[in-house]
Amino acid sequence: MKHVLQNHIVVPGPSRRRFYGHGIPNVDLDLLAGKLIVVEGADGSGRSTQIALLVDWLEGCGHATVQVGLKRSTLVSEELENAQKGNILSRTTLSLFYATDFADQLENMILPALKAGFVVLADRYIYTLMARDMVRGMDELWLNNLYGIALEPDAVFYLNVPPEELVQRSFAKNSALDYWESGMDLGLSRDMFDSFMKYQIMMQKTFRHLQATYGFTIVDGLRSADALNADLRKKIGAVLARK
Amino acid sequence: MKTFAELNFPGRLIAVEGLDGSGKSTQIHLLKRWLELQGLKVYFSEWNSSELVKAATSKAKKRELLTPTTFSLIHATDFADRYERHLVPLLRAGYLVLCDRYIFTAFARDVVRGCPPEWVRGIYNFAALPDLTFFFKADLHVSLQRILDGRPLLKYFEAGMDLRLSTDPYESFRIFQGRILEQYLAMSTEFNFLGIDANELVEKQQAVIRELLGQRLNLADFRRAERPLPARRAERPAPAMALISDREEQVE
DSSP: OOOOSSEEEEOOOOOOBBSSSSTTTTTTTTGSEEEEEEEEEESSSSSSHHHHHHHHHHHHHOOEEEETTTOOOTTTTTHHHHHHHHOOOOHHHHHHHHHHHHHHHHHHHHIIHTTTTEEEEEEHHHHHHHHHHHHOOEEEEHHHHGGGGOOOOOOOEEEEEOHHHHHHHHHHHHSSSHHHHHHTTTTTTTTTTHHHHHHHHHHHHHHHHHHHHOEEEEEEEESSSHHHHHHHHHHHHHHHOOO | OTTTTTTTTTSSSEEEEOTTTHHHHHHHHHHHHHHHHHBBBBBETTTTHHHHHHHHHHHHHHHTOOOOHHHHHHHHHHHHHHIIIIIIIHTTTTTTEEEEEHHHHHHHHHHHHTTHHHHHHHHGGSOOBOSSEEEEEOOHHHHHHHHHHHOOOTTTTTTGGGGTSSSSSHHHEEEEEEEEHHHOOOOOOOOOEEEETSSSSSHHHHHHHHHHHHHHHHHGGOOOOOOOOOOOGGGGOOOOHHHHHHHHHHHH
């Protein structure tokens, strides 16, 4: 895809920063000069494709970028992966394990990068973690307190793709459905296809519920990758130009 | 927050809290032995001991990777794993569960490290309160001396070095433990801690604990049901150690 390279580099203005709740101790929010952009959506909604395109565009525009995602912390990602394979963790434990992973990346990747003036692209954020826990019956107020450590992003885009399309994309890519993305641990159905559809509908409902609280932008993920990216670039351009 | 008794669990949870070196582990061990030898259903669980989380915690501590927030969360993960997989099911089955440290350790330590108290308490609010909490109160210099006598090399997080209180680990440990003691004392009334004078002799403390426990619990309720052992036990020759412990279980 062709980018129109800009000769004029836009210098982003300051963000109005806040933590959702208690936040991280001893962080000076005024020093976080960079921008935090989150892309949310189910597996197969095109998140990684979109983020790769955004990195090219942002770097072309003169912005330094950093990418973060779930289960990528140096602290616990390996142990989390192992524990999940065995499906032996109970729900509060798994929830706190993911929160530890998130907190580690927040403190060791996201906050330092923002301090250094980078544009941080997050491949999912607390919303996926909260939605997964909520469909498994965890208390929303408990989750709000737990993830009160999170920084409010400058923009959150939710790539909306209906379950019928997600299932097709999953088969086209892997010829199989993922155990966790099908919510098989919930016992919704012994038929994996049924379980996948039911689970994804529950997740979408929960995201719509969270949207009311966190106000993220829902974008149509059924468009071509280029059309979708043009839309995201326009929206992110506005965030960067905001004074 | 309610206790397990208030939640109508048949089991009871007994926790010990106090500074490192206050002698609480010794006392809970003796309590466990006493209960076991009476043929009661007893389970012991220690802070920071979940097999699943341990690998991550020890790696993180060795590499000094933890911040106050991740320190708090990784210990909460460990606690949740033990709570959901061991403590709750055993309490449902009518066990006496003995915990060497419970949520109050997190309330004290994490807050000293700078985490907001409401945040920490909110995270642990899935856990019920202990039915009895023994708090081992020793003079600060006594517990410091016990630790420093036995283990001259203080670990980084144990000494609170992450708080940058002092560049000297011993000085840092002193200040850190002093602050934790303040937190414990502030919680003492709110959570009905039963204070044990940890400056006393081991036997005297144990006598007090056994008496308090006998007053507050009807120990006969926790007796192991006498039923024949499953037949398949005979198939495998039991190792000598197991035979000894079998015999001990029968002592009344």
